[in-house]
Amino acid sequence: MISETDVKNYLNEGLRCIGCGAEIQTDQPSELGYTPLSALKKGFENDEVLCQRCFRLRHYNEIQPVDLTDDDFRRLLDQISTTDALVVYVMDVFDFSGSLIPGLHRFVGSNPVLLVGNKVDILPHALRRAKIKEWMRQQANRAGLRPIDIALTSGKNGDDVPALLDLIEKHRARRSVYVVGVTNVGKSTLINQIIKDVTGDKKDVITTSRFPGTTLDRIEIALDDQSNIIDTPGIIHKDQMAHYLSPKDLKYVSPQKELKPxxxxxxxxxxxxxxxxxxxxxxxxxxxxxxxxxxxxxxxxxxxxxxxxxxxxxxxxxxxxxxxxxxxxxxxxxxxxxxxxxxxxxxxxxxxxxxxxxxxxxxxxxxxxxxxxxxxxxxx
Structure with missing residues (x-):
């Protein structure tokens, strides 16, 4: 059984929530990363170190507001342009225009972009994938993006994750991988599927929900000794419908099954x-x-x-x-x-x-x- 002293030592080393990436702290209940010391001890014993916000979101589907602005999230992404990495840009094929990140080139720099159309399982089954990819390429080009490749995935069922991993390996050239996207595109759900595919562990690691802005800080998962796959916070688009609805009504803007025209x-x-x-x-x-x-x-x-x-x-x-x-x-x-x-x-x-x-x-x-x-x- 882990002692309170051991827990405090981990805190001093900069312990982070496995769900949202926020640094864990036990002193300020209204601030990011807070969790009571007793709950943190229990989390270590259950191999589930979560901040109180992620714990309540994961187990009770309750969301607690966070005091972060859009600029805060953008500052967390600014470092990408100064690194040599592959950028995996996850977009929601159901909400393509709402998935666009204004000024993405500033975050990307000269790094190559792999464009991922997530939630493809929502589109009508008769729609050919080649047509979806070509449509995505045209829309991306209009927005000033020139992706090196395009992949279609379903973070929900994970069927396309092996093919996506092959594309990532093909293009990353042993570099780290930054996964970027706006809120609610299924980015963290997709990374959970990647972790499951690579490790065989069926348990979700990263906190996911219909609520915008679940990931609050970068979350790193090792790919090899030199590189990581890094889940970044979702850019918040205030012009999306989800920001004006109650939790009860969010289900009407987040399709979970194939659309019926x-x-x-x-x-x-x-x-x-x-x-x-x-x-x-x-x-x-x-x-x-x-x-x-x-x-x-x-x-x-x-x-x-x-x-x-x-x-x-x-x-x-x-x-x-x-x-x-x-x-x-x-x-x-x-x-x-x-x-x-x-x-x-x-x-x-x-x-x-x-x-x-x-x-x-x-x-x-x-x-x-x-x-x-x-x-x-x-x-x-």
Missing amino acids: RTYQLNAEQTLFMGAMARFDYVQGAKTGITAYFENNLPIHRTKLDKADLFYEKHAGELLAPPEKENLVNLPPLKRYEFKTTEKTDIVIDGLGWITVPGQVVVAAWAPKGVSVLTRKAMI
Whole structure:
């Protein structure tokens, strides 16, 4: 049995939480890395050294807020440009635009980038992987990225992890590997799958959840005597839908199963509501089919455009949910964005999903003020 003196000695050496990377401390309950000394002793005995935040997140699915800003996270990544390493950039194929890191070149420097499209199991099974990769390459090039290779993975089931590891070994040339990404792209889940594949240990090491910003500091896992795979904190995008929802409602923006596209035959001046979180207006065009790609359990309601404002005012938080009425107060008012399309186009609401429309139409999308809405060449 480990003694209290032994525990204090480990603390003096800079002990870190295996879940989020924060340095463990036992004196300041409101600060990062806090855990009671008694809990820390028990953690050593159970081979699970976690800060109190990670312990409660892992065992009770409770999140405690942290006093870190976006700039704090960026400072932790600044060191990458000064090292010789392979950068594995993990993106969520369901939320590609929301996965982009502004100014990534500043963090990467001259290091090569391996682009990983995670959560590929969510996309419709009939969509060919070669097409997804080519679409990702085009989107990355538009954002100024020139990846040396592209991989598709599912951090959830781990089926593609061996192939990803082969690509990492091919490109890293015995260098360390930095894994970067915004919050909620499944980065830590993917690294847990890598650890399981390499070690054969089926237990998760790194804390994962639907909550944004789970990893708080860099976490290092040895690849060999000279190099490590390093999980970095997720860059927080405040324009993602997840930041405006309660824990109960996050399940509606984080698909766990293959998407089932929903197609609606719409006439001009008809409206769709995605719960109370978003709205789509078919403003002008011939009768046509539009296809919605959202979490399968997210309710979608149709109404007439001229009655949409009153419909929302009357039913938001009840018939139009999520969020429920008690959580609606935390959702900013919906803001309107109008688009004229000339080809098959996705209207994307960051972190929620997208609607595919044909060419030659006028449409409008509404999302909570602060959540990005944009268009892109249709993925599917």
